[in-house]
Amino acid sequence: MRISRYIIPTLKDDPSDAVIVSHRLMIRAGLIRKESAGMYVYLPSGLKVLRKIINIIKEEMDRSGALEFLMPELTSADLWKESGRWDTMGPEMFRIEDRNGMEYSLAPTHEEAFTAVVRSVISSYRDLPVNVYQINTKFRDEIRPRYGVIRSKEFIMKDAYSFDIDDEGLEKSYQTMRKTYRRIFERCGLETIPVEADTGSMGGSDSEEFMVASEVGEETLLLCGQCGYRANQEKAEYKITIQRNGAERSEDLEIVDTPGVKTIEDLVKFFNCPEEKFLKSMIYLADDDPVMAVVTGDREINELKLKNYLGANSIEIAPDAAVEKVTGAPVGFAGPVNDLKVKTVYDRSVREVVNGITGANKADKHYKGVNPGRDFTIKDEADITSAKGGDLCPLCGKPMYEKKGIEVGHIFKLGRKYTESMNVKVLDKKGKEITPIMGCYGIGVNRTMSAIVEQHNDERGIIWPQSVSPFDVHLIGIAKSESEISEADKIYHALINSGFDVLYDDRNVSPGFKFADADLIGIPLRLIVGKSYFKDGKIELKLRKSGETEHVEKGLLVERVRELIKIDN
C-alpha cells in the first residue's frame, strides 16, 4: 500500500486527553481516532491489527474444537427475564425499546442468548460437550470511559460458553480453554499473568484472569516471587502474622470524648497510636439486611470477600439513616463493644488486638482499652480484608508483592446458574434428565490490542510483534529523480508480487520525516531504498526493535525478508 493513497494520519504531538502510552501511540500512529467520549473509529491500519488479533483468536478457538456463531447484538428482554437478569443487570446495560414495544438489551454479554440456542439444539449426552463462541460487538454504558479502547462503551469481545454433562467434563473444557488462551496471547506477542479471580455469586468454582502488567492497569494483583501464587486483589488470600502482643497487659475499658474525630487518620493523631490498634467498623446492607464488618485500622475491607462470606447477591455501604438505626449514633462512631443487635463479621486480624480503640456507638465518643472476648464476642470470623504488598503468601508464607494489570481475558467455571434458570435438560446415558454445567470464556479484543502496545513500545513509537503488525514490512523510498522513484517502485512491486503486505512510503517528504513516521507506526522490519541503494545496489534492512541494520542485494531481498518475518504459528 502506497502511503500517498492510504489514510494513516500520524501525529507529532500527544493527544491532550490520552494519559496512557497505548492510547497516545494508537492515536499518534494513525490506528484509531476518537469519535465521541469512549467511542473510537478504527482507521485502516488499526483495523488490520484488530483483524490479525481476531484471526489468531478464531484460529485457536477453532483448533480447540469450539464452534463459531453470530448472535444478535440486540438481545430480547425475554431471554434476560428467563434468567432473572433483566432486573439485576444494573445501569451498565443499555436497554432499548422498539416501535412495537419489544424490549432489548444492547448486549454486554451473551450467556442467555447462547444458552437459549444451545438448549434448542441439544437433547442427549451425545450432543455434549460443546463449546460455542462468537467474536462480536458488545456494549456497556460506562459512566467514565477511559484509556482509549481499554474501557469504552462499545467493544469487540470473543465470548465462549461450554456445556458439559458433569464437573469432570467442565474441568476438561476449562483446561482446554486455559491452554487455548495461553496460545492466543503468546501468538499475539503478549506476556500475560494468569491470576486467580473471584468467582462471585455465580456459584462458580474456578476462575482465572489473564492480566497484562501495566502501571495504569485498573486491577491490582498479588504475586508471590517464591511459589508463584498469583491472584487478583479482589480474591487474593494472605496468611495472618501471629503477633499477639502477649507482653501487653489488658487495660480497663474506658470511654473517651472524641469530638469531631472520625477517620482512622484523625484517630491515629488523637490517640497517638498505630493504625492496627483501631477496630474499624462499617455498616453494610447485604441484600438489604444490615451487617457490621470489623477490621483493624491498617486494613481495607474487601467487599467481594464479605459478600461471598455472607452468600449475598449484592452488598453496599449502608446509608446514614441505616447506620444511625443500627448503632444509635451518627455515622463515624460505630463499634462492636457490647455486641450490637446486628450480624457482625470480624476479620481474622481483629482477634489479635490488645487494648484496641473503637467507636462507642455514641456521638463523639470512643472506647479505648478494648479487648476481644472480654468486650465483644467474635462469632462470625473470616478473611474480609484485601491483601496488599508485603502480606504473606497463603501457600508458602513468603511476602508477596503488588502489580497493576489490565485484564485481557477471563475463564470461568460458571456452574448451572443459566442452565437451571433457563431449564436446559439433556438425557444422560441412563435416559435420566440432567442439567448441563457451563463454563464461560472471554477475551477483550480491543484492549488486547491496547495491551500489546503497552508492552511493545519505546520513546519513538510502537514496536509491533510481527504476528499482529499492520503490514509485513515498511518500505521507505528516498528517491529524487524519476528514475530513482521508478527503481523504488520496482522493489515495491517485487515485494508485493512475492506475497508481502508492504506499507510503501512514497511521499515527497524528507527522509527524517519518513523515519520518524516509521518509528511511530512500528512495523518490525523496515527496508530503505535510498542513497546506498542507488550507489551500490544494496537495500538497507533495519529492525525496529534492536535498531540492527544490514544491507542486502536486490536479488536476495525477498528471501531475506521471508527469513526475517517468519512467524511461528
Added chain:
Amino acid sequence: MRISRYIIPTLKDDPSDAVIVSHRLMIRAGLIRKESAGMYVYLPSGLKVLRKIINIIKEEMDRSGALEFLMPELTSADLWKESGRWDTMGPEMFRIEDRNGMEYSLAPTHEEAFTAVVRSVISSYRDLPVNVYQINTKFRDEIRPRYGVIRSKEFIMKDAYSFDIDDEGLEKSYQTMRKTYRRIFERCGLETIPVEADTGSMGGSDSEEFMVASEVGEETLLLCGQCGYRANQEKAEYKITIQRNGAERSEDLEIVDTPGVKTIEDLVKFFNCPEEKFLKSMIYLADDDPVMAVVTGDREINELKLKNYLGANSIEIAPDAAVEKVTGAPVGFAGPVNDLKVKTVYDRSVREVVNGITGANKADKHYKGVNPGRDFTIKDEADITSAKGGDLCPLCGKPMYEKKGIEVGHIFKLGRKYTESMNVKVLDKKGKEITPIMGCYGIGVNRTMSAIVEQHNDERGIIWPQSVSPFDVHLIGIAKSESEISEADKIYHALINSGFDVLYDDRNVSPGFKFADADLIGIPLRLIVGKSYFKDGKIELKLRKSGETEHVEKGLLVERVRELIKIDN
C-alpha cells in the same frame, strides 16, 4: 468437520412463519435460527457462508482501491445534528441515551460518521479521490420485519463513501463501484439486474440498484425486452400513448348526484365507464403545503415522482380536515373543475381525456362531460404516475414488463449534501477552498445470502454456488463395521490434509437420512464412501445441481475433487 461434533440442526418441516423459500431453507438447513421477531442467530455453517460473502466483498472493495474502516455502531447525535438528520431520520432510526445524557443513534447508515472522519484527515486535492468503507452491523426499527434475514432489525451492511474533487472524479469513482458490484455479485453466483433508481431529494444524479429477481421481492421493476431499459417502479418512466379520442364530441359539463359513490371502482359501476375516463384528484401535503395531484383513474400516483417534481423534502396524503378546507367538500369528491385555489399537478395523461368524470368539490356530487382546457387549466404538468407492465419503454417505445426484485446493492451519486452541511473543505490546485462531492455505495450482506438461496434451490433444498458454499465438499460415510468406519475416516483425513474444508457425515443414521440432509444443506459436491467403495475401492462423486455421478479411485480422489471445485476469482 464431523457432523457428530458439529451443530447443523436440519429440520424436516418448514417453519410456520416462513413464507419465502430462502427463509424456509435457511432455517431448515441449520444456517440460522430465530431469536425473536426480526432477529436471527447465525449457526456455524450459516456464519461460514456469511463470512465467504463478506470476504468476496472485502477482496473486491480492496481491489478497487477502497480503504476499510470500522466505525462505532453507536454514533453520536452531535454528528447527526451537524448534517441536520437528527430531526429528519424518522422512527426507523433507533435512538438511545447513555447515563451521562449523551444521545446516540444505533446507526442505520454512516454518511455523517464517515464524512466527519474523512474531514479530519484530508486537506488538499492531493488527498482525493478517496473511497472509504466498512462491513459492519446496522440497525433499523422495522415495524414489520419479514422474510427471514431479508428485512430484519439488525443486519450487516457494506457501506462505502467516495469523496472527489469534482463531477468527473465522482463519475469515475461511481463507475469503479459499478464494476466492483458486478464482480462481487458474479463471484457470489448471483444474477442481478441493475436498475435505475430514484435519487430522491438527496440532490444526487445517478442511482442504480442491484436487484435479484424474486416473486416475493418487495420492489417492482420495469424492464424493456427490446432495448434493455431497466428501472425501479419508483423511478421508471414510460411513453404516453397518444390516444386523443378525436372521434368523441365534447359534451356539456353536467353535475350528477352520486350519493356514497367515492372510489374509482364505485364510479366505474355507477357511470358504466372505463377507468381512464375518471380524473382521480388527491390532496397531499408537500412540506406542509397542500397540493392537488390529478391523474386518470387507471393510474397510480407515484408519490416519489410527485415529490421530486415539487422539490419537496416530504410528502404525505393530507388529513381529512385539510382536504375539506381545500375542496370545501368531504373527502372523496375532490376535482379540478373551476380551478381550485390550490397548486395542482396534472399527470401527462390528463390532457388526453375527453368527456371525463371527476368530483365536484361538493358532497355527493360529480361532474361528467369534463374537458381539459375548457373546464380547468393545466399549468403544472408532469409524469407523476407509476409505470406498469405493458407501458411503453421511454427509450425505444416497445412495451415493458414487470418483475419483482430484492434489492441487494445500491450505488448512488450523493452530491454535496453532507460535505456542505458538515463543512468539508480542501484546497484545490490553485489554493482555493472547494467542497468535495460524494458517492455512496451499499450492499446488504445478509440479504445477499438470502438472495443466493432464492436463486439456487430445488424442491430438495439449497444448491450453493461453490464460492459461498459452507464447505468445499460433503463426505458421506455409509459404513457399518469398525473397519469400514476407519476406512471412511481415512478418506476424511486425506481430504482435510489436502486442504479441503469437509463436512463429514459420520453419524449413525440411515443412508436415506444422510442423503436428504445433504440435499437440504446443498454443498455442490458430495462424496460417498459406501457399499460401492467397500466392494471395488471407488468413491462415488455426485454433483448436487445436476445429479451427475462418477466413481473415482481413492488415489485419484484429491486431484479430481480439486478439479471439480475450482472457483474462478
